[in-house]
Amino acid sequence: MAESSNSDANSRKRRKIDPDSQTRWRSEAEQRIYSSKLMDALHHVRRPGSGGHDAVRDAADRVLAASARGRTRWSRAILTNRLSLRLAQINRKHKKAAKPSAGKSCSRKPAKKLPPVESKVKVLSRLVPGCRKVSLPNLLEETTDYIAALEMQVKAMTFLTGLLNAGAAAPA
Amino acid sequence: MEPELEPPQLQFRSAEMGCAFDDFHGLISTPQVTGGSSFTALLELAPPQAVELLVTEDFPAKQPLPPPIFPTDIGLIHRASKFSVFASADNSMESNTILSVSNSIPVKQEDLDADSRRNSSSPAGSDQSLKSGKRKEREKKLKESNKKSKSKAANDDGEELPYVHVRARRGQATDSHSLAERARREKINARMKLLQELVPGCNKISGTAMVLDEIINHVQALQRQVEFLSMRLAAVSPGIDFDLDSLFTVNGSSNDNSYSGMLAPPICTEGQLDGARQLQLQQLWHCDELHQSVWARETDTSNFIAPANSLLSYDSTSANSGKPVAPRCTTS
Numbered sequence: 214m215a216e217s218s219n220s221d222a223n224s225r226k227r228r229k230i231d232p233d234s235q236t237r238w239r240s241e242a243e244q245r246i247y248s249s250k251l252m253d254a255l256h257h258v259r260r261p262g263s264g265g266h267d268a269v270r271d272a273a274d275r276v277l278a279a280s281a282r283g284r285t286r287w288s289r290a291i292l293t294n295r296l297s298l299r300l301a302q303i304n305r306k307h308k309k310a311a312k313p314s315a316g317k318s319c320s321r322k323p324a325k326k327l328p329p330v331e332s333k334v335k336v337l338s339r340l341v342p343g344c345r346k347v348s349l350p351n352l353l354e355e356t357t358d359y360i361a362a363l364e365m366q367v368k369a370m371t372f373l374t375g376l377l378n379a380g381a382a383a384p385a
Numbered sequence: 386m387e388p389e390l391e392p393p394q395l396q397f398r399s400a401e402m403g404c405a406f407d408d409f410h411g412l413i414s415t416p417q418v419t420g421g422s423s424f425t426a427l428l429e430l431a432p433p434q435a436v437e438l439l440v441t442e443d444f445p446a447k448q449p450l451p452p453p454i455f456p457t458d459i460g461l462i463h464r465a466s467k468f469s470v471f472a473s474a475d476n477s478m479e480s481n482t483i484l485s486v487s488n489s490i491p492v493k494q495e496d497l498d499a500d501s502r503r504n505s506s507s508p509a510g511s512d513q514s515l516k517s518g519k520r521k522e523r524e525k526k527l528k529e530s531n532k533k534s535k536s537k538a539a540n541d542d543g544e545e546l547p548y549v550h551v552r553a554r555r556g557q558a559t560d561s562h563s564l565a566e567r568a569r570r571e572k573i574n575a576r577m578k579l580l581q582e583l584v585p586g587c588n589k590i591s592g593t594a595m596v597l598d599e600i601i602n603h604v605q606a607l608q609r610q611v612e613f614l615s616m617r618l619a620a621v622s623p624g625i626d627f628d629l630d631s632l633f634t635v636n637g638s639s640n641d642n643s644y645s646g647m648l649a650p651p652i653c654t655e656g657q658l659d660g661a662r663q664l665q666l667q668q669l670w671h672c673d674e675l676h677q678s679v680w681a682r683e684t685d686t687s688n689f690i691a692p693a694n695s696l697l698s699y700d701s702t703s704a705n706s707g708k709p710v711a712p713r714c715t716t717s
Contacts, residue, residue, distance in 0.1 A: 255618070267615075268619070269615040269616075269618050269619040270611060270612055270615035273611065273615055273618075274611075329594045330593050330594050330597065333594060333597040333598060333601060334597065336601055337597060337600065337601050337604070340601065340604045340605065340608070341604070349573055350569070350572045350573050350576055353573065353576035353577060353579075353580060354576055356580060356600060356604070357576065357579050357580055357583055359604070360580075360583055360584065360600075360603065360604060360607065361583065363604070363607040363608065363611065364607065366607075366611055367607060367610045367611060367614065370611065370614040370615065370618060371614060373618065374614055374617050374618055374621060377618070377621045378621055381621055
């Protein structure tokens with residue numbers, strides 16, 4: 214599966230994602246790295262009183278994306294989205310009164326094609342972060358990697374939760 | 386009656402063979418006359434005899450065919466020479482090479498010729514290919530193969546390569562569009578297979594839409610799980626001695642250099658318990674059933690946590706506002 218694209222011909226061609234994404238995300242070492250980084254991130258997340266689950270979840274996702282080493286599209290999207298989202302929110306507050314949205318008045322044309330496969334592909338592209346305008350084969354590749362990464366995330370978080378629960382239950 | 390018939394036939398055949406041998410020798414002696422392929426050389430000799438020679442060469446094992454009918458039109462003979470099965474081995478090789486080269490866009494014409502040769506070679510094997518009626522049938526077949534038809538043979542082609550090296554299947558359209566579409570479809574199908582293996586329970590389902598449904602459900606379930614777990618983590622984490630767990634993880638993961646550098650000070654203060662904790666953590670990590678392992682070792686961890694609390698003088702009631710690790714250690 215790991216057929217290298219023409220790196221010698223075009224340097225700007227996309228590098229293939231998988232040297233077996235499954236084995237990469239399922240290795241114990243990866244899980245260990247992720248857990249330790251997650252613990253570190255959780256330190257920094259703690260805000261007085263409002264350590265909301267969303268913040269924890271965002272931290273978990275960011276750590277997951279970081280451990281992907283930036284080779285996948287969804288990981289890059291997660292890492293850049295947090296920053297751009299904040300910026301966008303700030304900008305929106307400032308610019309709300311200034312600009313009327315003129316360009317957005319053109320309504321969406323009625324979509325002719327209603328094939329069920331097409332609509333499902335759109336739903337899937339919305340689920341995977343950063344893959345809205347991605348072609349179908351690339352989308353499927355990203356989904357493969359994303360599913361493997363999510364499974365690892367669930368395993369690691371389950372482990373950590375258990376660990377922390379055990380630690381908290383004892384002295385109490 | 387019968388014995389009378391036989392000798393003339395035998396004589397005829399021997400005469401034929403005699404003529405054939407003579408022609409053969411003639412062919413050998415005069416190859417440079419034509420300077421072209423062997424077909425034209427044969428044609429120049431004498432059309433009927435040349436054809437007969439080649440026909441008998443090609444079908445030695447088959448039943449004795451009746452002497453072919455020879456049209457007098459030379460143009461017809463030229464076209465027949467192209468279509469017929471002379472040197473069938475060479476023809477097939479040529480057609481294969483032509484087919485395999487068909488990766489570039491001007492594929493149509495080459496495949497036309499290859500298709501014509503291929504299509505004509507097989508039926509020509511059984512028929513006599515010199516009748517004009519047969520020729521018309523063959524031309525019809527050519528036209529049919531050029532139209533967009535469904536794939537017949539199950540030849541392997543279209544492997545995943547950087548360029549679109551797709552071999553035209555037998556009977557399939559050889560448009561550049563359809564070739565590209567086919568390559569694209571095969572890419573998509575390969576990735577769908579991978580996904581099917583990854584998502585449990587997708588192997589039995591057939592059909593792209595259902596498989597996509599399963600994939601979407603799986604991704605949504607995983608995301609919900611992550612959210613649920615993050616809620617639990619958020620609920621659990623305020624009352625926990627983070628320092629302890631970071632020590633656990635430092636001992637466990639030797640890969641993270643940044644961690645070891647950051648947390649080196651706290652480790653040396655508690656050097657006594659390191660060995661035990663390392664063992665603990667390794668045992669925890671190597672267990673497959675996470676829940677069982679955690680709950681089994683609950684008592685063990687509690688033993689370690691209690692003395693650590695006294696050592697570190699960590700106040701669980703005070704809200705942690707993201708204090709870095711280092712200052713906390715200096716206080717202890």
